[in-house]
Amino acid sequence: MLNSDTEPAAEPPARVCHDDLVRYELDGVELWDGTAARGASRIVWEDGRGEGIRSLEPADAPDPRFDGLSVIPGLIDTHVHLIGYAGAPGGAEFFTWPLTTRPEEQVLHGLANARAALAAGVTTLRDLSADDVQFSLGRALAGGIVDGPRLLAHGMVGMTGGHADLFTPAAFPIRKPTADGPDACRRLVREYARAGADGIKVATSGGVLSQGDRAAWRNHTDAELDAIVDEAHALGLPVAAHAHSEDGIRRALDAGVDSIEHATLITAELAERAAAAGVTVAPTLLINDRIASGDPRYGSAESAEKARALVVRRDALLTDAAARGLDFVLGTDANGHHVRFGDEPDELRAMARVLGWSAERTLQAATSRAAAAVKRGDTLGKLEAGASADLVVVRGRPWLDLDALRPENVVAVVVRGRVLVGALPGGSVIR
Structure with a gap:
């Protein structure tokens, strides 16, 4: 994992490993899917045997742990x-x-x-x-x-x-x-x-x-x-x-x-x-x-x-x-x-x-x-079930204000389902 200038979250990244399979969940985070805002969402993806987004659906409610944060495609x-x-x-x-x-x-x-x-x-x-x-x-x-x-x-x-x-x-x-x-x-x-x-x-x-x-x-x-x-x-x-x-x-x-x-x-x-x-x-x-x-x-x-x-x-x-x-x-x-x-x-x-x-x-x-x-529109550049888990957790709402999109505001970067920069803030484990 690369170092990040951001302070690590109080809780570790949400992950559980069975054999080589790791599954992550962020529930109640504001999300923009590559085309439009989806509001507070629950996103689940896999690392290990799979690297894709398993599900993406509306959350029951925003989670206060994600205040000020959002998720966008990489x-x-x-x-x-x-x-x-x-x-x-x-x-x-x-x-x-x-x-x-x-x-x-x-x-x-x-x-x-x-x-x-x-x-x-x-x-x-x-x-x-x-x-x-x-x-x-x-x-x-x-x-x-x-x-x-x-x-x-x-x-x-x-x-x-x-x-x-x-x-x-x-x-x-x-x-x-x-x-x-x-x-x-x-x-x-x-x-x-x-x-x-x-x-x-x-x-x-x-x-x-x-x-x-x-x-x-x-x-x-x-x-x-x-x-x-x-x-x-x-x-x-x-x-x-x-x-x-x-x-x-x-x-x-x-x-x-x-x-x-x-x-x-x-x-x-x-x-x-x-x-x-x-x-x-x-x-x-x-x-x-x-x-x-x-x-x-x-x-x-x-x-x-x-x-x-x-x-x-x-x-x-x-x-x-x-x-x-x-x-x-x-x-x-x-x-x-x-x-x-x-x-x-x-x-x-x-x-x-x-x-x-x-x-x-x-x-x-x-x-x-x-x-x-680049002829990868079927799997990249979007957040939806079945797409590749390439995503960014960032402070602010870049789809409303591009000034929010700055390296110092990047909290975590995920590629192929793996957290390679920073740390995920307060997700929950799927067992």
């Missing part, structure tokens, strides 16, 4: 990059650390980053530039070998000289895999599937932090994009597309991707088209705001200039897209440097401001709607 961050330096800020150079650090050490930093997000109530992370480090970490987390949030990992199919490739200096000999031509793209998708990827990432435009890049540049030919998406979908893998430019967004939609990352310069026509197709967008507001600020901690003057050119038009376009029904979900682009793991609540508050959403609609973007975006 948050889902649909866009992160776990492999960044996890130590104190400024302890390593953002660009060179991954290039000069062995995978055995990287995985430990990835786990530390994942656990930092967990402490803020994030129970599922989706890494969108994964390789064997994240695939291995994801399996260890799923198997209970190490404690932490769920991890979904997408392998990146990038082209030579494309957005992903331009994070590595030209003369550096050790590079992430790239693919040029439809057949090579199909092969790389298959290799990621064999390695255990949960999905595929592709870029259809250039980016901001990649060096010598331009957000307006095309990435991949249409034939390559079609091959990537077709092969991924044939293998049951969803495809997330990095796209800043109008042309990049259009080409991603033409290829049939499942989600778009950033979508910074989305037009009204493209927003309506994406909404009709059920394509979701993670707007990643904080990272581009911070890069655009010109603060040298967050990147070069070149990156700041690129970010400013996008941000100056972004907010009005995204506000209009939301009004047209485009479904935005939580995605921070956290890498431990520009956006720290645990900054997810700050990203949600930025989304509420830019998109003009209520606290409840914004919280849906981090729970039930985010779960649907």
